[in-house]
Amino acid sequence: MVVHHGTTTSSYRHRTLPDEHGRFGEFGGRYVPEGLMAALLDLEEAYEIALTDHDFIEELTDLLRERIGRPTLLHKAQNFADLLAVPDVRVYLKREDMAHTGAHKINNALGQALLARRMRKSRIIAETGAGQHGVAVATACAMLGMACTIYMGSDDMRRQESNVVRMKLLGAEVRSVSTGGGRLKSAISEAVRDWVTNVDTTYYLFGTAAGPSPYPAMVRDFQTVIGRETRTQILASEGRLPDCVIACVGGGSNAIGMFHPFLNDPEVRLIGVEAAGRGMATGDHAATLAAGSPGEMDGAYSYVLQDEDGQIAGTHSIAAGLDYPGVGPELSYLKDSGRVIYRAATDTVALRGMRALSRSEGIIAALECAHAVGYLLDQAHHGDLPVGALIVVCISGRGDKDLAIAADLLDS
Numbered sequence: 576m577v578v579h580h581g582t583t584t585s586s587y588r589h590r591t592l593p594d595e596h597g598r599f600g601e602f603g604g605r606y607v608p609e610g611l612m613a614a615l616l617d618l619e620e621a622y623e624i625a626l627t628d629h630d631f632i633e634e635l636t637d638l639l640r641e642r643i644g645r646p647t648l649l650h651k652a653q654n655f656a657d658l659l660a661v662p663d664v665r666v667y668l669k670r671e672d673m674a675h676t677g678a679h680k681i682n683n684a685l686g687q688a689l690l691a692r693r694m695r696k697s698r699i700i701a702e703t704g705a706g707q708h709g710v711a712v713a714t715a716c717a718m719l720g721m722a723c724t725i726y727m728g729s730d731d732m733r734r735q736e737s738n739v740v741r742m743k744l745l746g747a748e749v750r751s752v753s754t755g756g757g758r759l760k761s762a763i764s765e766a767v768r769d770w771v772t773n774v775d776t777t778y779y780l781f782g783t784a785a786g787p788s789p790y791p792a793m794v795r796d797f798q799t800v801i802g803r804e805t806r807t808q809i810l811a812s813e814g815r816l817p818d819c820v821i822a823c824v825g826g827g828s829n830a831i832g833m834f835h836p837f838l839n840d841p842e843v844r845l846i847g848v849e850a851a852g853r854g855m856a857t858g859d860h861a862a863t864l865a866a867g868s869p870g871e872m873d874g875a876y877s878y879v880l881q882d883e884d885g886q887i888a889g890t891h892s893i894a895a896g897l898d899y900p901g902v903g904p905e906l907s908y909l910k911d912s913g914r915v916i917y918r919a920a921t922d923t924v925a926l927r928g929m930r931a932l933s934r935s936e937g938i939i940a941a942l943e944c945a946h947a948v949g950y951l952l953d954q955a956h957h958g959d960l961p962v963g964a965l966i967v968v969c970i971s972g973r974g975d976k977d978l979a980i981a982a983d984l985l986d987s
């Protein structure tokens with residue numbers, strides 16, 4: 576069988592890190608209570624075996640094609656490139672916003688749900704903050720006919736009511752968590768408690784390339800479909816690799832999924848854009864790699880936004896998906912190795928990016944990836960973009976969820 580989009584078994588297995596301890600250099604690992612260690616090791620083993628199983632990879636590949644609409648487009652954004660006003664610059668957009676459910680999160684949710692079924696788990700649990708991951712998990716569970724429970728902070732449920740309705744329509748049970756301010760952190764604690772109690776029957780589906788091993792590598796592998804497709808598509812349309820690939824960084828899953836297939840191509844500059852919120856100097860941001868320091872959080876050693884006593888800092892971003900004080904361990908490793916460069920874009924820059932892309936290309940992008948778009952506009956206006964550059968930007972999702980925030984933009 577000929578596979579055109581880099582979705583052979585071997586392409587999922589092409590990796591060198593993490594090591595056998597789940598580490599990317601000094602980052603990663605498993606900082607979890609004893610009760611979870613066995614479950615993580617079981618999961619790792621099941622995952623390693625699944626990766627070598629042709630049937631598993633073929634079923635995932637078929638589902639991604641027939642139900643998610645992959646490969647997503649790589650769209651040549653000529654109007655947007657013209658806005659940059661740099662001669663001969665070409666910009667391509669990787670359109671994860673066109674994947675079913677409107678963002679990249681489904682790539683991971685479906686991959687892990689399939690693994691859960693293979694492991695003969697009868698139910699899937701997950702936690703969600705803004706609800707995007709919860710919707711992706713509920714969708715994957717509906718597709719595969721699996722029971723689904725989503726933990727969500729009570730305050731987040733109030734603020735993200737439409738996603739709660741979506742999850743319920745999709746057949747998920749949404750459990751409200753009102754302890755600790757009713758936010759994501761408490762929802763994670765409750766989900767972990769559920770997992771420890773019901774580990775024999777239950778699969779914990781984590782949403783980004785962070786957390787304890789094996790999640791960072793597993794989520795990355797399911798998201799590398801973004802970068803593998805992009806590589807094939809750009810070679811087909813331009814006959815060469817891009818000079819620069821840009822993606823936004825929250826926990827890091829769309830970024831590492833896009834970057835990983837280019838890691839061994841030193842001529843391709845990889846740029847991760849974090850949320851600078853109200854400005855780096857204000858402290859109201861979520862730029863973990865730009866302003867954080869190594870520490871332990873959510874089961875792994877990685878860059879963290881923390882104060883001198885190791886207290887996790889409060890964060891702010893206009894984009895809910897970037898509003899997180901941690902980041903995946905592999906992106907931390909790639910910071911220290913220098914292979915990936917990290918920059919930060921403010922709320923204002925992101926809104927400018929959202930508006931510019933909407934008007935020039937007819938694409939209303941999610942505020943998360945609008946950070947990458949706004950960053951690129953800024954670079955061009957500061958004269959930092961070389962003539963003739965070939966650039967790919969990952970559009971991680973569509974902006975329907977952000978319309979209430981964007982409404983303020985239209986008034987200003």
Ligand SMILES: *Cc1c(COP(=O)(O)O)cnc(C)c1O
Nearest residue numbers: 825826827828829896943971972
């Ligand atoms: C969740 C989300 C993100 C941030 O998550 P990563 O794991 O960093 O990719 C980015 N964009 C969109 C559209 C999201 O929904």
